[in-house]
Amino acid sequence: AQSVAQPEDQVNVAEGNPLTVKCTYSVSGNPYLFWYVQYPNRGLQFLLKYITGDNLVKGSYGFEAEFNKSQTSFHLKKPSALVSDSALYFCAVRFQSGNTPLVFGKGTRLSVIA
Amino acid sequence: KAGVTQTPRYLIKTRGQQVTLSCSPISGHRSVSWYQQTPGQGLQFLFEYFSETQRNKGNFPGRFSGRQFSNSRSEMNVSTLELGDSALYLCASSPGQGSLYNEQFFGPGTRLTVL
Numbered sequence: 001a002q003s004v005a006q007p008e009d010q011v012n013v014a015e016g017n018p019l020t021v022k023c024t025y026s027v028s029g030n031p032y033l034f035w036y037v038q039y040p041n042r043g044l045q046f047l048l049k050y051i052t053g054d055n056l057v058k059g060s061y062g063f064e065a066e067f068n069k070s071q072t073s074f075h076l077k078k079p080s081a082l083v084s085d086s087a088l089y090f091c092a093v094r095f096q097s098g099n100t101p102l103v104f105g106k107g108t109r110l111s112v113i114a
Numbered sequence: 115k116a117g118v119t120q121t122p123r124y125l126i127k128t129r130g131q132q133v134t135l136s137c138s139p140i141s142g143h144r145s146v147s148w149y150q151q152t153p154g155q156g157l158q159f160l161f162e163y164f165s166e167t168q169r170n171k172g173n174f175p176g177r178f179s180g181r182q183f184s185n186s187r188s189e190m191n192v193s194t195l196e197l198g199d200s201a202l203y204l205c206a207s208s209p210g211q212g213s214l215y216n217e218q219f220f221g222p223g224t225r226l227t228v229l
Binding site for chain 2 (some may be wrong): 024032034036041042044045046049051073090094095096098099101102103104105107
């Protein structure tokens, strides 16, 4: 069965510093990996995804993520955090074959402090 | 293009009642998924539909049901409501032919409170 772990419930970072939000996954086979962000009282917004090819994926708002197959990780990164990046971040995985649903991690709350 | 819309946005019900939530996907999107979001459990998958067919179902009791119409609009129904059903219910639609690698576009959710 596929699963996603976001080991940190909360990440605090100072504005201007680099940020990392961690995600590891478990899926038997090749995964499709996604990051979404949720702002207060809003639905989720898509940030980026890994399908195949280049392990470094660039997405919206200056975010990027690196797919690491050996470590089964897909950490979200940004070189310089903004206060407006403060939100709830979700990692999600889907098995590439078969008919399996998208599975989300429990989310990581990012706080960027001015 | 208009985004995913969900109605109603807020709902208060009492235990034992039933509720129907509605979702209108982005125009042209044929795949619709439903999720339950709670602080303790995060996002839990409920259903996925593509062209009126249920493609996947999550691990929820039979009180939770859904359907998709020919215009891709979707509804989910929860019967015999329990306190634990209080949650934000999110609907998401995907473009294309329902490919597994397509990103999902989420609506703002319906906040259900069961008293």
